[in-house]
Amino acid sequence: MAAVRIADAPLGALNTFGIEARARVLWRLEALDDLPGLLAALRADPVADPLVLGGGSNLLITGDIDRPVIQVALAGRRVLAGDDASVLIEAGAGESWDGLVRWSLAQGAWGLENLALIPGTVGAAPIQNIGAYGVEQRETFDSLDATDLLTGTARRFDAADCAFGYRDSVFKRPGGDRWLVTAVRYRLSRRPLPRLDYGEIRDELARAGCTAPTAVDVADAVSAIRRRRLPDPAVLxxxxxxxxxxxxxxxxxxxxxxxxxxxxxxxxxxxxxxxxxxxxxxxxxxxxxxxxxxxxxxxxxxxxxxxxxxxxxxxxxxxxxxxxxxxxxxxxxxxxxxxxxxxxx
Ligand SMILES: Cc1cc2nc3c(=O)[nH]c(=O)nc-3n(C[C@H](O)[C@H](O)[C@H](O)COP(=O)(O)OP(=O)(O)OC[C@H]3O[C@@H](n4cnc5c(N)ncnc54)[C@H](O)[C@@H]3O)c2cc1C
Incomplete structure (x- = not known):
């Protein structure tokens, strides 16, 4: 199999602003094995500097895009290691972020529940170090794999390499967009670590009659608050x-x-x-x-x-x-x- 190539691709459904721009060429990357072939094809493209696209929920597209666009659709979630105290999980960059949060909760893990319902993909989460309800992804981040779009070299980044800041990382700084994130790992806790002191989480749990919340209860409370406060991109x-x-x-x-x-x-x-x-x-x-x-x-x-x-x-x-x-x-x-x-x- 090779990455799927679509010429003159409509982007309206691929960005949550719903901006009706077009991409001269869009590549859909579904398997890591297809990346070397895709990079070889990109070297033959007269326009260098590809744009990596996840769920398009943190983009403002100001016109048609001449740069090749790579839509990352790498799937897969697995537990890499675990004991009574913690669990190390890994997900492909194209997995839904909220899907990963819910899956981690089903593994009995604490750590991502306050980040429930943030739109977008796993691969984009470290790019701006997503955060919500008093928690940032860096707190449980373990490492990520990325491939250099210029040289094709694969590299592992730990948290120090990523230089996370408030809505920021090395990938948002000059030259950082040469990296395509392929997989991300999080180290989560098996022990309850409720973080309830932000916003209305406690009130929401109290309204639901929840006195000893599980991680799922916290994620449900956060999701309910978010659904009330934020417009659904599918509607607006x-x-x-x-x-x-x-x-x-x-x-x-x-x-x-x-x-x-x-x-x-x-x-x-x-x-x-x-x-x-x-x-x-x-x-x-x-x-x-x-x-x-x-x-x-x-x-x-x-x-x-x-x-x-x-x-x-x-x-x-x-x-x-x-x-x-x-x-x-x-x-x-x-x-x-x-x-x-x-x-x-
Ligand atoms: C309703 C709503 C609520 C939101 N709430 C929050 C919130 O609470 N907290 C928060 O932090 N953000 C929030 N966001 C913003 C957004 O959801 C996140 O930033 C999310 O991580 C973006 O993911 P994405 O896959 O859509 O990335 P995209 O929008 O596709 O891309 C964003 C950036 O990441 C890069 N990128 C994407 N995938 C990769 C990859 N695999 N490798 C390398 N670079 C990549 C892109 O090139 C681009 O620079 C919200 C957005 C919406 C629409």
Missing amino acids: GNAGSFFKNPLVEPALAQALAAREPGLPAWPAGGQVKLSAAWMIDRCGWKGHRDGDAGVHAAHALVLVNHGHAGGPALLALARRIRDSVHARFGVELEPEPVVVGPARL
Whole structure:
């Protein structure tokens, strides 16, 4: 078998914003053995620099894509090792993230339950070090396998190699996108490690009458909260939070706290993390609409596609939001999704 090649591929169903762009050529990679042949074919392509695609849930595509696109569909989940204390699991990069979370819970493992229902694939999880409800994937990450798209060399990365940060890793920094992640491993706990102190998890569990929650109960509670708070991309196109919470120096945070009562702020390793959603809301953007490009009515951080918004319209709206926050707060917002195409924020 060889990787499947599709010319002039429609991307509307392959990105959660539902942006109707096309890829000049899309390769679907279903087996690791097909990767050398795919890389050889790419060397014959006049346009270097392929784009690796997972579930398309953290992308803003601003136009048709001339770069070859590789859709990673590598499947497989297995337990590599385990004892009474912990279990080491591995999954192919194309597996659904939420599918892996649910499968890990069925193995009796703790560690991924707060990350339930995050869209996308396993291979993308380390790219921006996904996080939710007080937990980041780096806390249980063991290692990943990746192949260098330029040389074809395979390499194992441990957590230090990945240099994880807040919504960040070595793969998001210059040159990092030459790596195609093929498999990821997590070391999970067999002992209960409930993390309930974030957001409404405790209230949700209490409402369900759950006093001694299992990991499945926690994942169910997180999923219920997420379903209430976030728009379902199948119904309303979006890529989750569009901006990262900015990290600022303590002096600026103090000055802002005095000027802007109620601005949520959290200590973050010598810096202070501010709530991007609160600042955007204060600038009056919640529910705003420019044609089909809009801001979710209930969640100021989520940009939405009400129908046929193109990438440029969403990007233009994101720029206006960023500029208004900068004008009022003096803080620079950075996008969380990867902007694909010639335009930049
Ligand atoms: C409704 C909604 C809620 C969300 N909530 C959260 C949340 O709570 N926390 C959070 O962190 N994120 C959240 N996200 C963002 C998104 O789900 C995650 O970032 C997810 O990990 C993206 O996975 P993906 O497979 O869709 O990646 P894609 O969007 O396809 O790709 C994202 C980036 O990863 C790269 N990439 C993808 N696969 C590979 C691979 N195998 N090898 C190398 N590079 C790869 C791509 O090139 C791109 O740069 C949310 C998104 C939506 C739509």
